[in-house]
Amino acid sequence: xxxxxxxxxxxxxxxxxxxxxxxxxxxxxxxxxxxxxxxxxxxxxxxxxxxxxxxxxxxxxxxxxxxxxxxxxxxxxxxxxxxxxxxxxxxxxxxxxxxxxxxxxxxxxxxxxxxxxxxxxxxxxxxxxxxxxxxxxxxxxxxxxxxxxxxxxxxxxxxxxxxxxxxxxxxxxxxxxxxxxxxxxxxxxxxxxxxxxxxxxxxxxxxxxxxxxxxxxxxxxxxxxxxxxxxxxxxxxxxxxxxxxxxxxxx
Numbered sequence: 634x635x636x637x638x639x640x641x642x643x644x645x646x647x648x649x650x651x652x653x654x655x656x657x658x659x660x661x662x663x664x665x666x667x668x669x670x671x672x673x674x675x676x677x678x679x680x681x682x683x684x685x686x687x688x689x690x691x692x693x694x695x696x697x698x699x700x701x702x703x704x705x706x707x708x709x710x711x712x713x714x715x716x717x718x719x720x721x722x723x724x725x726x727x728x729x730x731x732x733x734x735x736x737x738x739x740x741x742x743x744x745x746x747x748x749x750x751x752x753x754x755x756x757x758x759x760x761x762x763x764x765x766x767x768x769x770x771x772x773x774x775x776x777x778x779x780x781x782x783x784x785x786x787x788x789x790x791x792x793x794x795x796x797x798x799x800x801x802x803x804x805x806x807x808x809x810x811x812x813x814x815x816x817x818x819x820x821x822x823x824x825x826x827x828x829x830x831x832x833x834x835x836x837x838x839x840x841x842x843x844x845x846x847x848x849x850x851x852x853x854x855x856x857x858x859x860x861x862x863x864x865x866x867x868x869x870x871x872x873x874x875x876x877x878x879x880x881x882x883x884x
Contacts, residue, residue, distance in 0.1 A: 634657060635690075635834050635836070637653065637691075638654045639687065640652075640653040640680070641686060641687035642675045642684055642685075642686045649675040650675045652860065653858075653859070654860070655853045655860075657803070660829055660832055660833075660834075661829065663834075665854075666838075666842070666845060666855075667854055667855040667878075668878065672857070676838075676855065677807055680805065681805070682705060693709075697710070709800075709803060710801070710803045711797070712807065713805070713809060714792075717780070717792055719788075721781055724777050725775050725778055726776040728795060729765055729791075733762060763776060765798075765799070769797075770790060770824065771790055784817075785812060786813045786817025787817075792809070793806060793809060793825075797833065800831070802832070803835075804833055804836070806835065806837045806838065806839075808839055809825075809837065826848055829848075845866075846870065850865070851863065851864065854872075854878070861874055861875060862874060
């Protein structure tokens with residue numbers, strides 16, 4: 634579903650990423666791990682064409698290397714960020730309606746000349762947004778609240794739901810578990826595995842090793858901007874080079 638080849642990113646004289654290649658299939662979770670400053674977020678920025686970069690990106694077999702970031706999102710390649718990003722003055726439900734506009738909107742002429750049509754479409758959008766939220770564990774009690782007023786763990790779930798929308802084929806998640814634990818971590822793990830089972834290709838940057846080892850099908854390890862290792866969670870866990878670079882020791 635998503636393949637990157639020889640990605641490279643430079644910030645002036647600083648080489649943030651060099652020669653990084655990986656791929657993720659539909660119904661698969663690929664984890665990306667590495668020490669702080671390893672180049673993980675730069676990898677996502679390159680994949681979504683948010684920074685100048687070298688290398689190639691393919692989405693569902695089509696080359697999308699030079700596509701602008703907004704068009705990549707319309708094509709179904711979407712991402713979240715380490716910090717939550719919502720429309721702060723819109724409710725949770727209204728934020729999700731905004732994410733569904735491509736499927737639930739009317740031309741301006743209908744809104745002006747046939748407002749009953751626009752109203753009918755809006756009601757469908759509200760119902761679809763509510764169904765999406767409840768399907769992925771965000772209760773109706775939160776729908777009319779502002780995102781900043783709901784629990785932080787639920788905010789993290791909302792970020793994932795907004796990126797997925799009505800079925801993005803490829804979603805990049807940058808530290809979705811940042812700042813959460815306990816039951817919120819379990820809810821996030823369930824959401825990720827459910828999205829995978831629905832056919833989504835997920836790429837997850839994460840520092841919570843328990844989470845990534847439990848949900849990822851394969852893992853890529855990046856250190857100092859370069860590929861260090863790749864394999865199943867069990868293979869990565871036993872890799873001496875990974876233990877040395879990531880944990881500061883070898884076994």
